[in-house]
Amino acid sequence: MSCEEGLFAPMSYRYEERIHYGQGVGDKMTLHNMIQPISTFLRATDSLEDAARAMLETRLDVLPVGDDEGRLIGVFSRSSLYRMILEKAPAHSPIREFMKTEAVTTQLDKLSETTFEQMEQIIQNSHVGSSIIIDSDRRIVGVLTKARVVNALVESKNDLREQMEVMMQVEKPDLLDRSLDVGRIGDKAAVNHPYRAVYTWNHIITRDKAMKQCMSLAAKAARRLTPVLLLGESGTGKELFAHAVHNASNRASGPFITVNCASIPEHLLEAEFFGYEPGAFTGADRAGRIGKFELAHGGTLFLDEIGEMPRSLQAKLLRVLEGKDFFRVGGNRPIQTDVRIISATHAPLEDRIREKTFREDLYYRLHIITLTIPPLRQRKNDILLLANTFIKQLNPILDTNVTGIEEAVQKVLYHHDWPGNIRQLRNVVERGMIMAEQGKISFADLPEEMLQKATEIHGKTVVHAAEKMEIERALRETNGNKAKAARLLGISRSVFYEKLKKYNH
Numbered sequence: 001m002s003c004e005e006g007l008f009a010p011m012s013y014r015y016e017e018r019i020h021y022g023q024g025v026g027d028k029m030t031l032h033n034m035i036q037p038i039s040t041f042l043r044a045t046d047s048l049e050d051a052a053r054a055m056l057e058t059r060l061d062v063l064p065v066g067d068d069e070g071r072l073i074g075v076f077s078r079s080s081l082y083r084m085i086l087e088k089a090p091a092h093s094p095i096r097e098f099m100k101t102e103a104v105t106t107q108l109d110k111l112s113e114t115t116f117e118q119m120e121q122i123i124q125n126s127h128v129g130s131s132i133i134i135d136s137d138r139r140i141v142g143v144l145t146k147a148r149v150v151n152a153l154v155e156s157k158n159d160l161r162e163q164m165e166v167m168m169q170v171e172k173p174d175l176l177d178r179s180l181d182v183g184r185i186g187d188k189a190a191v192n193h194p195y196r197a198v199y200t201w202n203h204i205i206t207r208d209k210a211m212k213q214c215m216s217l218a219a220k221a222a223r224r225l226t227p228v229l230l231l232g233e234s235g236t237g238k239e240l241f242a243h244a245v246h247n248a249s250n251r252a253s254g255p256f257i258t259v260n261c262a263s264i265p266e267h268l269l270e271a272e273f274f275g276y277e278p279g280a281f282t283g284a285d286r287a288g289r290i291g292k293f294e295l296a297h298g299g300t301l302f303l304d305e306i307g308e309m310p311r312s313l314q315a316k317l318l319r320v321l322e323g324k325d326f327f328r329v330g331g332n333r334p335i336q337t338d339v340r341i342i343s344a345t346h347a348p349l350e351d352r353i354r355e356k357t358f359r360e361d362l363y364y365r366l367h368i369i370t371l372t373i374p375p376l377r378q379r380k381n382d383i384l385l386l387a388n389t390f391i392k393q394l395n396p397i398l399d400t401n402v403t404g405i406e407e408a409v410q411k412v413l414y415h416h417d418w419p420g421n422i423r424q425l426r427n428v429v430e431r432g433m434i435m436a437e438q439g440k441i442s443f444a445d446l447p448e449e450m451l452q453k454a455t456e457i458h459g460k461t462v463v464h465a466a467e468k469m470e471i472e473r474a475l476r477e478t479n480g481n482k483a484k485a486a487r488l489l490g491i492s493r494s495v496f497y498e499k500l501k502k503y504n505h
């Protein structure tokens, strides 16, 4: 057999260094911990049924085939499985004739010298989206799949995005101080302050009736100073709405300040809101700090995750909302600000009131105009509209040339429940685009758990869709030459014609 090995020239900029920001402390992402270990591998004598079961269990598209000592002798891929099924091979027939004796491998002890870019290239060259990891005796250790690498990347990028947002809002005292002088209504310099809302109504993509009603109510509310409460599951677009309301208001040129009530420790929240005087408490900045209420003067204060605000602070917030003044922590000078409040939560506030963790009087104060943003599963017509918009937006950013989504995959997206809503859809599309690189996003580009769920729910439909997809791909690759397409799939012409008839080609 010929096993092609990757090159291992050391590079100064290593993948592990590049992406560890996204991980928790002590949880650094490396190529090593992306390996999917293989406890059992296939043997050449195993049957089609064994291989299908192993693929389902491991959710791998390529399985290593080993000898009696566990040394790699080849791989069995999903396309080999399709070929056996298309050829109507009996379930007990051995995989020997269908397995590939060529495999891209990487040696475990050389992995720490391998950069992310090199591994990406190795996996790319494998044409099966993975590299088999072997030890120095060619014993099978595990598999490193493109899917795992891409998942890690997309997740770490999201974490990074969120961390950067928090940094911009919380950890930049120089920005905080600079913005002290700006952000007042009528102040021309305010347009240049660092806290601007970036989204407008144009960024909210929808063709759903309930969403449009929400937007029209929000647009009306924007013109007044009334507090707006945004309800909806995580990832439905509450923050987007908050930005758009601010930008549609007559204080659009004023500051837009966000406080995430869930991400700041309780003992720091008061100082975060109201600021503190020099030497107010141990560990405080010597010069003191102004709080978010002062920063938002003349603009909007967006209280995200308001449901998580500690009760002790709720009373103080209520006082300010009632137009009363407040004091900085450690201060005795009363301060008054002119701030418009938009709050948001995915928590069931009425339950929190019953549990006495949320004050009823504060709830009524915030709940004057309440907008409930429907989850994505209740606005199915938005799913493909959003997915296609994300493809257009992300192609230049990801340097991909993705042209759309295969029909069968569109079905899976349409029927999915989307518990993480638009944020999750965006991640799935982004991941799919990185996997596909060009052409249409196919089944192979979806996360394993989504495919698994789709298979459970739609069973046959998905299997048929996968078969149809393989046939269409073969036709595309052979410019519609049916004889060549049949050969490419490794099936007889008559079986191929049968399949074409089945799928109306």
Ligand SMILES: Nc1ncnc2c1ncn2[C@@H]1O[C@H](COP(=O)(O)OP(=O)(O)OP(=O)(O)O)[C@@H](O)[C@H]1O
Pocket: 203, 204, 205, 206, 232, 233, 234, 235, 236, 237, 238, 239, 240, 241, 304, 345, 346, 386, 422, 423, 426
């Ligand atoms: N209608 C939409 N059109 C385009 N992008 C959207 C839409 N709704 C949400 N998004 C995008 O989805 C992601 C999540 O949206 P957002 O942060 O506003 O949700 P959220 O409800 O505030 O979530 P959380 O409760 O977790 O904070 C963002 O990247 C946002 O730009």
